[in-house]
Amino acid sequence: AVPLGLVGASAVLLVLSALGACAxxxxxxxxxxxxxxxxxxxxxxxxxxxxxxxxxxxxxxxxxxxxxxxxxxxxxxxxxxxxxxxxxxxxxxxxxxxxxxxxxxxxxxxxxxxxxxxxxxxxxxxxxxxxxxxxxxxxxxxxxxxxxxxxxxxxxxxxxxxxxxxxxxxxxxxxxxxxxxxxxxxxxxxxxxxxxxxxxxxxxxxxxxxxxxxxxxxxxxxxxxxxxxxxxxxxxxxxxxxxxxxxxxxxxxxxxxxxxxxxxxxxxxxxxxxxxxxxxxxxxxxxxxxxxxxxxxxxxxxxxxxxSHQTASINKHSFNGVVYHDLFSFVELTESKGHRAICQQDLCCHLSYKMVKKHQDEIYVLGAFDGLHVVEGEYYLQVCTLLKCLSTNLSSCGQPVEMAQTKFEMFSLSGTFGTSYVFPEVLYSGVQLAPGEFEVLTDGRLISRTTTSKPVLSVALFGRWYEKDPPHTAQASP
Missing domain, CATH: 3.60.110.10 (Carbon-nitrogen hydrolase)
Incomplete structure (x- = not known):
């Protein structure tokens, strides 16, 4: 016969090992x-x-x-x-x-x-x-x-x-x-x-x-x-x-x-x-x-x-925000470096990044939008973007921002686009461009070539899916 105490101990060990295996x-x-x-x-x-x-x-x-x-x-x-x-x-x-x-x-x-x-x-x-x-x-x-x-x-x-x-x-x-x-x-x-x-x-x-x-x-x-x-x-x-x-x-x-x-x-x-x-x-x-x-x-x-978990963070702790009337799906970059992903419809956006120093009073997010834009014109968009929020309140993410303090040592942004018309954007603090500091690789990734010379406002792959646009009309919608 096995002492009950040993049975209980072994059961506890099994539970602990199972919990460990999950981690x-x-x-x-x-x-x-x-x-x-x-x-x-x-x-x-x-x-x-x-x-x-x-x-x-x-x-x-x-x-x-x-x-x-x-x-x-x-x-x-x-x-x-x-x-x-x-x-x-x-x-x-x-x-x-x-x-x-x-x-x-x-x-x-x-x-x-x-x-x-x-x-x-x-x-x-x-x-x-x-x-x-x-x-x-x-x-x-x-x-x-x-x-x-x-x-x-x-x-x-x-x-x-x-x-x-x-x-x-x-x-x-x-x-x-x-x-x-x-x-x-x-x-x-x-x-x-x-x-x-x-x-x-x-x-x-x-x-x-x-x-x-x-x-x-x-x-x-x-x-x-x-x-x-x-x-x-x-x-x-x-x-x-x-x-x-x-x-x-x-x-x-x-x-x-x-x-x-x-x-x-x-x-x-x-x-x-x-x-x-x-x-x-x-x-x-x-x-x-x-x-x-x-x-x-x-x-x-x-x-x-x-x-173990490349995409486990996809859409986990995600939230919505509005960028120029379009409802984006966002996920916050909570660490100073890492890999994040977010999906909306058929578009999944992936970001690898490393900040030079994460400022506590600045929040950055990765966002995705896959849908028809319907304000001041109707046209179909697929957008992956890394952007700075207006304040530390997540509800401000997507609102216009002109100044930032955080530089990035590296970033690599990609998405599962359904269109080949994808336009790369990198915008620095003060609404400044970044000539020579980024490139698009043959596999579609938008990457930094060096540490950014100025703090980052936004990085984006802005896709236009022309075939999904509604029929041409005489004027844009009001």
């Missing part, structure tokens, strides 16, 4: 770039036993990476798209590699309950890797779902086949399943799902969203996860062929992380012959770790620390 401000992320062992001929059908043998060879390599990531303290590891069996299959030849992956709502730990569903050796192996190493494991595999003639879209072979990401938590439980929505043109072996899946899950170290490779080029589900669902980190298994000058893996994936203001864990396959390399762990203010190597044939593990 993780940082976490350790890992991605593994994997040189996939490929089938000799993807046009020739193989038996399920032969398919499993190939997958076991790749999983054995992934296991080494997972164990090493866990040894280095990683909370989560992402492995590549097609990392377990490769690519270039037909519908028929991919079939032996597929498993029937249940909805995570079934609350299943394959490692602990292997016989609960259809035979799932790959799910079981991945679950055990997560469970035995106390680490979240993200992997890409194939899902199969039977269908029949009652479904008018059912393929002639009676099944849907999906390019699928799975996530197992540190107990080995299946917590996420995502079917790739934007298939690459060569993926004839797979179907795309009827609707885009906006797959998210929460952990003690932040909220996560997941999508795959070509999905990053489209609005759904990628932009929705980052802007509307406001996840902190995107998980991104990919088999990315580098395409210079604009779409090299490390180049574009880091840019997307910056543009959307999220952490981004990108695990690419490695195949020098096919120009496939480039994995990274990216934060909104730049890469934390990345790997690009066209000379070596071996895989590569990246492990580094990230901030």
């Amino acid at each position: 993780l401000d940082t976490y350790v992320a890992a991605v593994y770039e994997h040189n996939v062992i490929l089938s000799e001929d993807t046009e020739v059908p193989v038996s399920p036993e032969e398919a499993l043998m190939l997958m076991e060879k790749n999983i054995a390599i992934l296991e080494v990476a997972i164990k090493e990531a866990a040894r280095q303290g990683a909370h989560i590891i992402v492995t590549p798209e097609d990392g377990i069996y490769g690519w270039a299959f037909t519908r028929e030849t991919i079939y032996p590699y597929l498993e029937d992956i249940p909805d995570p709502q079934v609350d299943w730990i394959p490692c602990a309950d292997p016989g609960r569903f259809a035979p799932s050796p790959v799910l079981e192996r991945l679950s055990c890797l997560a469970r035995n190493n106390s680490i979240y494991v993200v992997a890409n595999m194939g899902d199969k779902k039977a269908c029949n003639s009652s479904d008018p879209k059912c393929p002639s072979d009676g099944r849907y086949q999906y390019n699928t990401n799975v996530v197992f938590d540190s107990e080995g439980k299946l917590v996420a399943r995502y079917h790739k929505y934007n298939l690459f043109v060569t993926e004839k072996q797979f179907n795309y799902p009827k609707d885009p899946g906006f797959v998210t899950f929460n952990t003690s170290f932040g909220s996560f969203g997941i999508f795959t490779c070509a999905d990053i080029l489209y609005h759904d589900p990628a932009v929705v996860l980052a802007s509307r669902l406001q996840v902190d980190t995107i998980l991104f298994p990919t088999a990315w062929v580098n395409t210079l000058p604009l779409l090299s893996a490390v180049q574009f994936h880091s840019a997307w992380a910056m543009g959307m203001g999220v952490n981004f864990l990108s695990a690419n396959t490695h195949n020098c012959t096919l120009e496939m390399t480039g994995s990274g762990i990216y934060a909104p203010d730049g890469p934390r770790a990345y790997y690009y190597n066209t000379e070596m044939d071996n895989g590569h593990l990246l492990v580094t620390e990230l901030s």
Whole structure:
């Protein structure tokens, strides 16, 4: 028998550890770039036993990476798209590699309950890797779902086949399943799902969203996860062929992380012959770790620390204020440096900043407006702005101000604009311009080049969405 006092003490410890787990401000992320062992001929059908043998060879390599990531303290590891069996299959030849992956709502730990569903050796192996190493494991595999003639879209072979990401938590439980929505043109072996899946899950170290490779080029589900669902980190298994000058893996994936203001864990396959390399762990203010190597044939593990909550402050403690008759959403810059974000409609504004010295009698806010301006003319605006409030009363934010005392050592302002007509503004105290002191980067960020020479009144990206203007009228509205 166990003394009751010990039971009570252990219960208290469990509660305390749970509370501590909820307060993780940082976490350790890992991605593994994997040189996939490929089938000799993807046009020739193989038996399920032969398919499993190939997958076991790749999983054995992934296991080494997972164990090493866990040894280095990683909370989560992402492995590549097609990392377990490769690519270039037909519908028929991919079939032996597929498993029937249940909805995570079934609350299943394959490692602990292997016989609960259809035979799932790959799910079981991945679950055990997560469970035995106390680490979240993200992997890409194939899902199969039977269908029949009652479904008018059912393929002639009676099944849907999906390019699928799975996530197992540190107990080995299946917590996420995502079917790739934007298939690459060569993926004839797979179907795309009827609707885009906006797959998210929460952990003690932040909220996560997941999508795959070509999905990053489209609005759904990628932009929705980052802007509307406001996840902190995107998980991104990919088999990315580098395409210079604009779409090299490390180049574009880091840019997307910056543009959307999220952490981004990108695990690419490695195949020098096919120009496939480039994995990274990216934060909104730049890469934390990345790997690009066209000379070596071996895989590569990246492990580094990230901030847990990139977008947790989005619209938290937000308030409204009026700028020239438009109702803006604002969030106060309460610290002298940091990263803030605010969303209104489809526009999300992101700001990284550092003040030289924060004056106690001055308040600055980050604001967003996405809507039709209707006073003294009707025209559609999307505006992201950093501005000084008239007084220390938040209700004064948005009113005209001409003088300020606070300089900024740096600022970086960006937004998820729906228009390409975005005009950068920087205005200093005394209504002075700042020639040569700021620039707009190719990814759309408005940044300071030096410490501002004068205190700042406002910094803005002023967007005009001309296509959303009402029809032209003879005169402006009164």
